[in-house]
Amino acid sequence: MAYQFDFLAVFDYGDMLLKGAAFTLAMTAVGAVVGTAIGIAGGMCRAWKLHPLDWLFGAYVELIRNTPFLVQLLFIFFGLPSLGVQISEWQASFLAVVVNLGAYTTEIIRAGIQATPRGQIEAAQSLAMGRLQIFFHVVLRPALQKVWPALSSQIVIVMLGSAVCSQIAAEDLTFAANFIQSRNFRAFETYLVVTAMYFAMAWMVRYALNVFGRRVIVARKPQTRGA
Amino acid sequence: MPLVKLRGVHKTFGSNHVLKGIDLDVEAGDVVALIGRSGSGKSTLLRTINGLESIDRGELVVDGVALDDGFGDLRTLRQKVGMVFQQFNLFPHLTVGENVMLALKVVKKTAHAEAGDIAKEMLLKVGLAEKFSAYPDQLSGGQQQRVAIARALAMRPRVLLCDEITSALDPELVNEVLAVVRQLAEEGMTLIMVTHEMRFAREVGNKLIFMHHGLIHESGVPRQLFAEPGTPELANFIGAVS
Amino acid sequence: MLTQFSIWALLDSLAEGAKWTVALSLIAFVCGGIAGLVVLFARVSGKRALTVLSKAYIEVFQGTPLLMQLFIIFFGLSMLGVDVSAWLAAAVGLTLFTSAYLAEIWRGCVEAVPKGQWEASASLALNYREQMRHVVLPQALRIAIAPTVGFLVQVVKSTAVASIIGFTELTKTGSMLANATFQPFLIFGLVAIAYFLLCYPLSLYARHLETKYHAAR
Numbered sequence: 001m002a003y004q005f006d007f008l009a010v011f012d013y014g015d016m017l018l019k020g021a022a023f024t025l026a027m028t029a030v031g032a033v034v035g036t037a038i039g040i041a042g043g044m045c046r047a048w049k050l051h052p053l054d055w056l057f058g059a060y061v062e063l064i065r066n067t068p069f070l071v072q073l074l075f076i077f078f079g080l081p082s083l084g085v086q087i088s089e090w091q092a093s094f095l096a097v098v099v100n101l102g103a104y105t106t107e108i109i110r111a112g113i114q115a116t117p118r119g120q121i122e123a124a125q126s127l128a129m130g131r132l133q134i135f136f137h138v139v140l141r142p143a144l145q146k147v148w149p150a151l152s153s154q155i156v157i158v159m160l161g162s163a164v165c166s167q168i169a170a171e172d173l174t175f176a177a178n179f180i181q182s183r184n185f186r187a188f189e190t191y192l193v194v195t196a197m198y199f200a201m202a203w204m205v206r207y208a209l210n211v212f213g214r215r216v217i218v219a220r221k222p223q224t225r226g227a
Numbered sequence: 228m229p230l231v232k233l234r235g236v237h238k239t240f241g242s243n244h245v246l247k248g249i250d251l252d253v254e255a256g257d258v259v260a261l262i263g264r265s266g267s268g269k270s271t272l273l274r275t276i277n278g279l280e281s282i283d284r285g286e287l288v289v290d291g292v293a294l295d296d297g298f299g300d301l302r303t304l305r306q307k308v309g310m311v312f313q314q315f316n317l318f319p320h321l322t323v324g325e326n327v328m329l330a331l332k333v334v335k336k337t338a339h340a341e342a343g344d345i346a347k348e349m350l351l352k353v354g355l356a357e358k359f360s361a362y363p364d365q366l367s368g369g370q371q372q373r374v375a376i377a378r379a380l381a382m383r384p385r386v387l388l389c390d391e392i393t394s395a396l397d398p399e400l401v402n403e404v405l406a407v408v409r410q411l412a413e414e415g416m417t418l419i420m421v422t423h424e425m426r427f428a429r430e431v432g433n434k435l436i437f438m439h440h441g442l443i444h445e446s447g448v449p450r451q452l453f454a455e456p457g458t459p460e461l462a463n464f465i466g467a468v469s
Numbered sequence: 470m471l472t473q474f475s476i477w478a479l480l481d482s483l484a485e486g487a488k489w490t491v492a493l494s495l496i497a498f499v500c501g502g503i504a505g506l507v508v509l510f511a512r513v514s515g516k517r518a519l520t521v522l523s524k525a526y527i528e529v530f531q532g533t534p535l536l537m538q539l540f541i542i543f544f545g546l547s548m549l550g551v552d553v554s555a556w557l558a559a560a561v562g563l564t565l566f567t568s569a570y571l572a573e574i575w576r577g578c579v580e581a582v583p584k585g586q587w588e589a590s591a592s593l594a595l596n597y598r599e600q601m602r603h604v605v606l607p608q609a610l611r612i613a614i615a616p617t618v619g620f621l622v623q624v625v626k627s628t629a630v631a632s633i634i635g636f637t638e639l640t641k642t643g644s645m646l647a648n649a650t651f652q653p654f655l656i657f658g659l660v661a662i663a664y665f666l667l668c669y670p671l672s673l674y675a676r677h678l679e680t681k682y683h684a685a686r
Contacts, residue, residue, distance in 0.1 A: 003548055066622065066668035067661045068629035071640055075661060078653035156532075163534035167633060174536060187544040195537040202532045277592050305594035316589035320607045329603055330593035375589075382593060 009184040010193045013176070020176030021197055023090070027172065028159040028205060031097035035158075036151065038098070039105025043143075044135055046106060047113035057106055064103035070164045072096050077168045093170035097162055104154045112143030145218050152209040156202050163198070173197060228291075230255045230417055231276060231386055236285035238271055245271045247441035249285070253386070253434075258412045259419045260428035260449065263438035264464065269421045272438065273388050276419065277310045290385045306334065309379030313391040315371040317363040317378070323350065324359040327378045335382070342381075349377035353407050369400030373407055380411075387411065389420035425468055429453050437461045479646060479659065486642030487663050493628045493638060496560050498621055501567025508572035513579050515597065523572065530569030535630050538562050543634050559631035567624055574620060578613040579605060615682055619675035622668045629664075639663055 010017075042061070045053040064072065076099075077092035087095070116139050124134040144151075166174035177194040181187040229252035238246040245268045253259055261269040274280045275287065278294055278301045287294045290307045294300060318326050327346035331337040337345070350356045353373040363371055372392055379387055389408065393401045405427055412418055412431050422428055428435060428449055435449040437460075445452065445461050456462040511523035530538065542565075543558040582605045590604040632641035643660035647653040 062669065062672070063661075063665065066626075066672055067664040068626040068640065070629045070632070071643070071657060071661050071664060074640070074644065074647075074653070075657040078647060079657050080654075082652070082654040160532075160534040163536040164630060164633065166536075174534070177537075177540075188541065188548055191537055191540040191544060195533045195541060198534055198537060199529065199532045279588055279591060302594050302596060305592060308592075310589075310592035312585060312589060312592075314585050316583075316585035318586065318589070318604055318608075320611065330590075330595060333599045333603055334594045378593070 005189060006186055007189050007193065009186045010180060010190050012184070013180045016176045016180060017173070017194070017197065020171060020173035021201060023171055023175075024159065024162060024173045025201065025205075027094055027097050027162055027165070028155065030094055031101045031158055031162075032155045032209075034098045035101030035105050035155075036109075038102030039109045039151075040140065042102065042106030043109030043113050046110040048131075048135075061103045061106050064100055065107070069096065069100050069158075069161045070167065072100060073165060073168060089165075089168050089170040092168060093162070093165040093172070096165070097158060100161075101155065101158045104158070105151060108147045108150045108154060109143060112147035113139055115146055116143060141217070145213075148209075148213040148217055152206060152213065155209060156205055159205060160198060160202060173201075229253055230257075230290055231419070232286070232288040233276075234286040236272075236275060236287060237283045238268075238275060238280060239283055245441055246275070246282075249443060251436070251443065253417065253419060255385070255417055256415050257417055257419075257434055258432045259434045259436060260432040261419065261421045261436050261438060262423075262425070262428065262464070263444075267438040268441045269438040270390055273390050273419060273421050276386075277308045277388055278304055279310075302334070306382055307385045308388060309382055309384035309386070310388045311372070311375050311379055311390065311392045313394050315363075315368070315375045315395070317371055317374055319363050321362075322359070323355065323361050323363065323366070323374050326363070326374060327381045330378070331381055345381050346377070349381045350374070352380070352410075353377045354403075367400060368396045369403045372396065372404045376404075376407055376411075386417040386419060389418065389422070391421050391423065393422070393424060423468065425453070425465070437464065479650070479656070482642055482646060483639065483659055483663055486637065486639040487667070489636070489638040490625065490628050490640075490664075491667070493559055493563065493631060493636070494621070494625045497563035497567045497628065498624050500560070500564040501624070502571055504564060504568035505571030505575065508568055509575045509579070512572055512576050513601075527569045527573050530566055531573065535562070535566050535627055536633060538566060539630060539634050555631070555634050555636040558634055559628070559636045563624070563627060563631065566627065567620075570620060570623070571617065574616050575609065575613055578609040578616070581612050582608045611682065615675050615678035618671060618678060622671045622675070625667050625671070626664065 042057040044050070045057050046061075048054075073092065073096040076096050077087065077089070080087050080092075120138055120142075121134060124138045129137070162172065163174040165172050166178055169175065173194060177190050181190040184190065231251070231253035233249050233251040236246055236249040237244070247268075249268075249272060251272075261273060263269045271280055275282050276289065282294075289304055292300050292304050292307060294304050317323075318329065321329065324343065324346050327349055328337075328339075328342040331342040331345060332339065347356060347359065350359060353376055355370060355373055355377070358366060358370065358374070363374070366374065375392075376387075392408075393404055396404065401424070405424065408418065408420070409427075409431050420428075420432075432449045435447060435452050436443055437445040437452070439445075439460050445457050447457075452461065453465060456465060508523050508526060511519040512527070514520065539558060539562040542562045543553055543555075546553040546558065546561075586604055586608065587600060590600045595603065628638055629640040632638055632644065635641070637645075639660055643656050647656040650656060
């Protein structure tokens with residue numbers, strides 16, 4: 001009954017854990033950047049009803065949001081090659097994360113854009129600004145500011161969900177855990193340590209996004225004296 | 228012995244000293260109008276009498292029930308002190324009748340039928356007997372506020388607190404609510420009200436309290452104070468609002 | 470290949486897997502809902518120890534991968550000498566996971582009830598429990614219906630992770646069929662469609678409830 005915990009058996013594989021964590025973080029970073037870019041484009045098309053792009057983005061959003069990430073991943077990794085597209089484990093993982101996050105950010109950013117007060121757009125129109133000018137200079141930043149917390153938590157959710165990428169043998173943090181426990185036969189300790197690592201990473205990512213949001217998204221220019 | 232007695236009441240929000248030592252006596256049957264600029268502490272003072280704000284220092288006694296810095300007899304106190312809010316705060320998921328009956332049944336353990344009778348009586352008093360089964364969002368603002376008064380009265384409080392009860396109303400709905408309050412005053416109900424209706428304060432009130440910077444700056448009989456303010460601050464205030 | 474596995478046989482197997490997806494979703498949702506209520510009451514109790522404990526519970530389950538939670542339950546329970554099936558581990562894991570999310574969603578709903586409602590009921594001498602029972606929870610419940618139905622979609626999708634610990638639901642069935650037929654594009658396409666058919670009506674219903682609620686305001 002008296003089980004002897006042995007966490008040292010996990011830390012022997014420290015390098016592997018760090019490499020796995022780096023993979024997961026890199027995947028999250030790429031997903032966040034590209035996914036947000038997709039979200040900005042998709043959000044604009046959806047909010048401003050730019051046919052037929054808004055229908056395409058609408059279908060994309062519904063399809064992704066109503067199917068599991070794991071199935072999307074398996075479809076990309078195993079399904080695409082049968083169409084002649086060769087794709088490696090890490091490419092499939094990164095692609096799946098981007099595609100998944102892009103759908104959620106589209107929906108989140110759309111809500112932010114739609115919350116723009118009508119008067120803001122009318123004021124910009126009365127100044128003879130064009131559609132894209134209005135979007136990038138007047139609409140986008142307040143919209144991102146409004147939805148930044150939602151965007152941040154979605155990025156964290158996707159990072160945690162990316163643990164299933166180990167299923168196609170992409171060498172993320174969970175893959176490292178699976179490998180280590182098959183060597184040291186300390187499954188419980190290994191997964192406990194890795195879970196704690198994910199927890200810390202989630203906290204770190206949330207913190208980093210928070211700081212980024214404050215410094216870049218919400219930031220105001222320093223006040224200049226005079227004038 | 229006064230019905231409501233405050234001695235040296237202090238209240239601080241963070242670094243903001245809102246009440247700086249309030250002494251106040253309200254006798255049974257008094258109709259007290261609390262006036263003052265926003266931020267003068269008048270609403271906070273009213274809310275302490277119902278225990279919605281705890282007090283940091285001082286003494287508060289209502290009808291023999293003391294509320295010191297702890298929250299000892301809060302439930303007893305609140306059964307003696309009714310309150311009507313600026314935003315009505317009717318319970319949107321309950322009918323008008325259920326709004327009035329709720330506390331009777333839950334707090335006073337009144338039987339359903341008897342609570343219903345009391346509710347009907349109170350709604351009749353505020354002129355809304357026919358709205359018993361309506362929901363709050365089907366009523367006008369003035370009607371909602373009258374229901375809120377009926378809800379507070381149903382508990383048979385010794386004193387009724389009114390916190391700017393006409394401020395959220397459209398101008399044409401103010402009078403129907405004031406008429407109800409006037410009627411209560413005539414029946415001898417003890418009332419303490421924060422109000423911006425200076426004419427009403429002068430006509431119905433028998434005691435006027437002018438709050439300034441967290442203190443009772445001046446108090447007395449409304450007609451006299453309005454005619455001859457004793458301090459420049461009150462004179463200024465009356466000049467600004469009338 | 471398709472001589473061995475006619476399309477009807479495939480659909481039949483997938484339907485069998487989908488049945489287990491639905492069963493696991495329902496168990497997670499119902500048990501998770503009950504557990505979530507307990508966590509919610511602890512979270513809004515106003516008692517310090519309970520608040521801290523429930524907050525930690527929510528943060529741990531929202532801050533770690535569901536897959537890790539399932540692994541830990543699977544291996545943790547067997548360490549305690551419980552003979553764990555994938556079915557049991559998946560049910561327990563998804564229940565805990567769901568309870569944390571639902572508790573947090575519902576807490577938001579309780580806090581969305583305006584402060585004036587608390588004050589008005591306090592001024593009528595209701596105590597905390599009476600305020601909750603008669604004034605706050607009935608209103609929070611109405612706010613909660615739409616996001617709760619919306620979260621059911623997340624639950625259904627989350628059950629796919631249980632395939633990794635060997636629970637044979639829709640995704641696992643799909644993987645096995647893909648291996649056997651060498652038709653991954655078709656099979657995973659069908660699996661995705663099956664999930665979509667389960668989730669999309671729920672998404673639509675949640676959206677409908679939300680607009681209905683906002684229109685009623």
